Amino acid sequence: MPLLELRNIYKAFGGLQAISNVSLNVNEGEIVSIIGPNGAGKSTLFNLITGVYKPDSGDIIFEGKKLNGLTPDQVTKRGVARTFQNLRLFTHLTVLENILIPQHHRLKTGWLGAVLRLPKYLREEEEMRKIALEKLSFFGPRLMSFRLHQPVYVLSYANRRRAEMARAMATGAKLLLLDEPSAGMNPKETKEITQIIRRFRDEGGYTIVVVEHKMNLVGDISDRVIVLDYGEKIAEGDYKDVVNDPKVIEAYLGRKEE
Amino acid sequence: MRNTILTIASVGLAALALYLLSHMQGTSGLLSALTLIFIWGIAAVSLNLINGQLGILSLGHHGFMLIGGYVTALLMLPAKERRPFRTRLLSDWARNDLDLDKWLRGLGLDTIANSVDLKFVIALFLAGLAAAFIGIIVGAPSLRLKGDYLAIVTFGFGEIIRLLPNAPQVAAFTNGPLGIKGIPGNAGSIWWTFVVFLLVIWFFSRLKFSSYGRAFEGIREDEIAAEAMGVGLAYHKVLAFTLSAFFAGVAGGLYASYLQSVDTQTFNFFVTFFLLVAISLGGLGSITGAVLGTAIVILVRIYGGFLEESHTAFVGYISGAAVMLAAFAFSVYIRKSRRLRPVVEPKHYIFGGLGILLLLVALLFQGQPWMTQKVQFFGMRRILLAVILILIMIYRREGLMGRAELAWNKVFGSREDIPSDEQRDQDAWLSNPDLNPGAAKEDDDASA
Ligand SMILES: Nc1ncnc2c1ncn2[C@@H]1O[C@H](COP(=O)(O)OP(=O)(O)O)[C@@H](O)[C@H]1O
Numbered sequence: 188m189p190l191l192e193l194r195n196i197y198k199a200f201g202g203l204q205a206i207s208n209v210s211l212n213v214n215e216g217e218i219v220s221i222i223g224p225n226g227a228g229k230s231t232l233f234n235l236i237t238g239v240y241k242p243d244s245g246d247i248i249f250e251g252k253k254l255n256g257l258t259p260d261q262v263t264k265r266g267v268a269r270t271f272q273n274l275r276l277f278t279h280l281t282v283l284e285n286i287l288i289p290q291h292h293r294l295k296t297g298w299l300g301a302v303l304r305l306p307k308y309l310r311e312e313e314e315m316r317k318i319a320l321e322k323l324s325f326f327g328p329r330l331m332s333f334r335l336h337q338p339v340y341v342l343s344y345a346n347r348r349r350a351e352m353a354r355a356m357a358t359g360a361k362l363l364l365l366d367e368p369s370a371g372m373n374p375k376e377t378k379e380i381t382q383i384i385r386r387f388r389d390e391g392g393y394t395i396v397v398v399e400h401k402m403n404l405v406g407d408i409s410d411r412v413i414v415l416d417y418g419e420k421i422a423e424g425d426y427k428d429v430v431n432d433p434k435v436i437e438a439y440l441g442r443k444e445e
Numbered sequence: 446m447r448n449t450i451l452t453i454a455s456v457g458l459a460a461l462a463l464y465l466l467s468h469m470q471g472t473s474g475l476l477s478a479l480t481l482i483f484i485w486g487i488a489a490v491s492l493n494l495i496n497g498q499l500g501i502l503s504l505g506h507h508g509f510m511l512i513g514g515y516v517t518a519l520l521m522l523p524a525k526e527r528r529p530f531r532t533r534l535l536s537d538w539a540r541n542d543l544d545l546d547k548w549l550r551g552l553g554l555d556t557i558a559n560s561v562d563l564k565f566v567i568a569l570f571l572a573g574l575a576a577a578f579i580g581i582i583v584g585a586p587s588l589r590l591k592g593d594y595l596a597i598v599t600f601g602f603g604e605i606i607r608l609l610p611n612a613p614q615v616a617a618f619t620n621g622p623l624g625i626k627g628i629p630g631n632a633g634s635i636w637w638t639f640v641v642f643l644l645v646i647w648f649f650s651r652l653k654f655s656s657y658g659r660a661f662e663g664i665r666e667d668e669i670a671a672e673a674m675g676v677g678l679a680y681h682k683v684l685a686f687t688l689s690a691f692f693a694g695v696a697g698g699l700y701a702s703y704l705q706s707v708d709t710q711t712f713n714f715f716v717t718f719f720l721l722v723a724i725s726l727g728g729l730g731s732i733t734g735a736v737l738g739t740a741i742v743i744l745v746r747i748y749g750g751f752l753e754e755s756h757t758a759f760v761g762y763i764s765g766a767a768v769m770l771a772a773f774a775f776s777v778y779i780r781k782s783r784r785l786r787p788v789v790e791p792k793h794y795i796f797g798g799l800g801i802l803l804l805l806v807a808l809l810f811q812g813q814p815w816m817t818q819k820v821q822f823f824g825m826r827r828i829l830l831a832v833i834l835i836l837i838m839i840y841r842r843e844g845l846m847g848r849a850e851l852a853w854n855k856v857f858g859s860r861e862d863i864p865s866d867e868q869r870d871q872d873a874w875l876s877n878p879d880l881n882p883g884a885a886k887e888d889d890d891a892s893a
Pocket residue numbers: 200203205223224225226227228229230231232
């Protein structure tokens with residue numbers, strides 16, 4: 188049984204068919220890349236999976252259960268977390284607070300217990316801090332120590348991307364949806380993030396779906412590549428097969444005759 | 446540990462100061478100012494939970510305060526004060542049995558019933574519960590809305606609640622527009638307000654620095670992201686709204702018993718407006734700021750009376766000059782501390798010029814009859830508050846405290862967010878690998 192399964196998803200915005208008849212599977216432990224020209228519907232697909240948008244028709248199945256109709260927080264509680272293409276960190280909060288908030292939904296103590304600082308709450312808080320550090324340590328020391336207590340708005344763009352990935356992991360999700368994780372990073376940082384994403388899977392045990400434009404990153408990490416164009420799935424398979432597929436070349440470069 | 450000791454010590458000092466004040470002559474004005482600061486501080490801190498921490502504009506706070514005020518009044522009112530207007534009631538129960546005293550005695554809690562103070566605590570708690578209950582009813586449906594829509598809906602609910610005591614069916618309980626008078630007043634003394642104030646501050650700061658407080662602030666920062674991170678919006682908004690309503694009710698109860706009376710004008714929309722001014726002044730999202738803002742507004746109102754007394758025109762000119770020159774100095778100071786050039790903006794010369802002009806006029810025409818004539822400006826206090834608010838909005842939009850709190854760690858401790866030199870070096874080569882000889886070499890190998 189695949190971890191995530193999309194069956195014949197359709198989604199239109201007014202007259203624009205943003206997603207049409209997309210079906211795909213993601214197996215546990217895989218890294219799947221979704222590529223496609225701008226406006227192909229990649230981010231929309233993530234928004235559909237995470238419940239930000241409701242599909243017009245089709246089913247989204249995670250661990251054998253339907254996600255359709257759930258609100259984004261319920262989807263996250265089921266085990267799917269995401270990053271945003273246009274960073275959506277909690278800008279005025281510190282890095283640490285940013286990585287603690289996604290763990291809030293796992294808190295068992297009620298608000299009164301939290302205010303009274305019951306021992307149970309303090310233990311949970313301690314645990315949350317430990318997990319936050321564990322997730323941030325994927326990125327080496329750069330978000331640790333003093334950076335933990337800095338507000339996000341002082342971070343560099345690349346560091347914000349990293350913090351957002353740590354935040355998604357801290358939700359306790361099994362499946363990570365990363366929307367252009369290397370956007371705004373220089374080639375060295377991109378190389379590094381490629382290795383780190385692989386470590387998310389190897390060391391963290393996450394299943395990962397990446398939307399990316401940088402082909403060397405895609406080629407490096409993908410077990411499988413899915414190509415979208417105008418909301419339709421036009422190719423799927425190995426990186427090498429997919430990039431040599433005439434339909435894909437056409438989608439990116441346009442038709443030869445024109 | 447050090448912090449706990451410091452907190453206990455300063456609370457003790459504050460209590461001692463209050464004790465001394467209340468035993469001194471001629472301090473009754475100051476004491477009532479403090480009482481008002483405590484009461485309205487509670488209200489401001491509770492509004493701040495929604496408007497500052499959750500980031501939702503709610504304009505119905507006066508409605509919740511009013512519920513608290515009326516519930517406290519109804520529960521505390523002695524039977525003989527209540528009887529005259531209740532005679533119109535059809536129900537015997539409401540006429541005879543809506544009485545906290547009777548309930549307590551019925552439960553065999555005579556010791557509590559015999560003490561006005563203990564009864565007051567219970568009445569306040571019930572007042573909070575009533576307001577919280579209405580808070581859930583109002584909040585659950587309307588918190589789905591966003592921004593302006595929510596503000597309008599909360600305002601509407603606030604006004605509906607406020608006018609409810611005047612409705613014919615309810616008026617028999619509440620004495621309609623005449624309001625309720627004769628609420629036992631010793632219960633609203635400075636000690637009660639002080640203790641409740643401390644408890645409320647304690648509660649809200651514990652809440653703010655808990656996982657729930659972080660979730661609220663996450664919602665304020667970015668609702669979509671908070672939801673994507675598993676924070677249920679509906680639950681957390683309603684929770685914050687309800688807690689806020691609870692403490693608004695408590696503040697309303699305290700205020701009603703401070704005034705010893707309550708009617709539908711006691712808590713009109715200007716109450717919410719005043720609270721909004723106070724928290725914007727102090728810093729949205731900061732508990733310290735909410736209290737500070739409240740204190741400023743109340744102190745200006747109480748001690749700003751001299752501004753509205755009649756003075757000679759000469760005094761007016763001199764103070765006008767002082768204000769202008771102060772504005773000039775202030776703008777220079779701000780621009781200088783922000784390292785803006787030029788230090789004096791051309792338009793600010795207007796302040797300086799006007800100040801000097803006024804000063805010259807005042808000195809040159811000192812003896813003239815129109816200079817010694819008495820003049821009086823009503824509403825100067827409001828103007829002063831408005832000017833303060835405008836200046837804050839221009840130069841420090843986040844309010845005096847921003848989102849920060851006064852904390853012992855900030856006074857005595859080290860800043861955790863500032864790197865040591867060693868950390869700074871490490872950070873520098875992490876973010877710029879070219880500075881790191883090791884990394885550069887590895888890269889050369891790769892290209893070779
Ligand atoms: N909320 C929306 N309303 C209307 N159109 C939208 C909305 N979200 C996305 N679209 C449109 O859907 C198409 C796919 O967008 P998107 O998924 O963001 O593409 P990308 O593959 O670049 O991530 C685009 O044409 C975009 O304009």
